[in-house]
Amino acid sequence: MSTPRYPRNPERSNEHDTDPGARINKVQRAASAALYTVLVLIALYTARTFIPAVVWAIVIAISLWPALHWLEQRPLFRRHNILLAAFLATAVGLLFVVPFAIVAAQTANEASDMLRWFHDVLRTGIPMPAFLEHLPMGSQQVSHWWQENLATPLESSPAVKRLHSATVVAMTRHFGGRVVHGLVIFGFMLMTLFFMFQAGARLGEQLIAGSRRAFGADGAALIRRMADSVRSTVIGLVVVGLGEGALLGIAYGITGVPHATLLGMLTAVAAMLPFCAPIVFLGSALWLLAQGSVISAASVAIFGLIVVFISEHFVRPVLIGGSTRLPFLLVLFGILGGAETFGLIGLFIGPALMTILVVLWTDWVRD
Secondary structure: OOOOOOOOOHHHHHHHHHHHHHHHHHHHHHHHHHHHHHHHHHHHHHOHHHHHHHHHHHHHHHHHHHHHHHHHOOOOOOOOHHHHHHHHHHHHHHHHHHHHHHHHHHHHHOHHHHHHHHHHHHHHOOOOOHHHHHOOOOHHHHHHHHHHHOOOOHHHOHHHHOOOHHHHHHHHHHHHHHHHHHHHHHHHHHHHHHHHHHHOHHHHHHHHHHHHHHHHHHHHHHHHHHHHHHHHHHHHHHHHHHHHHHHHHHHHHHHOOOOHHHHHHHHHHHHOOOOOHHHHHHHHHHHHHHOOOHHHHHHHHHHHHHHHHHHHHHHHHHHHHHHHOOOHHHHHHHHHHHHHHHHHHHHHHHHHHHHHHHHHHHHHHHO
C-alpha cells in the first residue's frame, strides 16, 4: 500500500529555500565585521607612536571648531581652506612655542648667575634659613638634617655623594630623549591639525554622518555631547589657568618676588592642573619668608589661596560642567581620574567620559 502524498506547505517551502541564503548572509556579515575589526586594530598598532599626536590634534580641533566656522565665513578665508588651516595651525604652534622661548631666553640670560651660585654652593653649602629654627614642631630634626647635608660644602655632603655621575648622565640622557620625543609628537600634532582644519566643515559632517549610521540618532547626539564636553573642559582649564597666572603674577610683582613674569607663567601652567597652583605661590611665599618679608609672604599665600578657592570651586565647575550639565564632583573625578589614567591628555578625555556616563544614566532612567 503506497504512502499518501500530502501537498507541500508553500510557506514552509519558501522558508526552507531562503534559510541557506540567510545563513550565508549572516556568516558574511560576521566575517566582514571581524575583518574590519582586525584591519582597524592592525592600523592602530602600526600608527601607535603617533596616536598621542592625533588625540591632541582632535582635542585642539574640537576646541577651535567654532572659531574655524566663524573664520570660514570671513572674506579673507572664504574658499581659501589651505590659508585658513595654515593660519590656525601656526597660531596654535606659536601659543605653545612663545612661552617656552621666553622661559628659555630668560634662563639663558641668567645661566651665568646660576653657574656662579652653583659653584659657590659646592664650596660653601647652602646656609640654613632662620625661620627653620622657629618651626612649631620638628625644628631640631630639620635643622640637624640641613646642617649635616646642605650647610656643609656640597662636594663632601652625604646627600650629594649618593648622586653618582653615571646616574646623573643617565637621567640627563633620559630627559633629553623625552624632550626630543615630545618635540616630534608636537610637530606631527601640528601637521595633523593642519589637515583637520583644511577639511573643515566637511570633516565634521562626515563624522556626524558616520556616527549616525553606526549608532543611530542617539549615538550622533552622544558624539556631539562629548565634543561639547571636551570644548568646555579646554576652556575651563585654560581660561582659569591664565586668570590665576595673571592675578598671582601681579601679586609676585607687588611683593617683590624675583622673576614675577616667569613665575606668573609657571603659575598659569600649574593652574591648568587642578590644585597644582599652590605649589608655585606657596613656594614663592616661603622664599619671601626666608628673606624676612613676613607680611609679603603672608599676603602672597592668602591671596593665592583665595584666588585658587574661587577658581576651583566656582569658576571652573561652571565653565566645565555648565554646558554639559556635569555636577562638580563628576567634573573633579573626570579631570583627576583622567589625568591619572591617560596622562595629561586625560584632563580633557576624563570629563567627556563622565558626560557619557551622565547621558547613559539619564536615558536609562527616562526609559
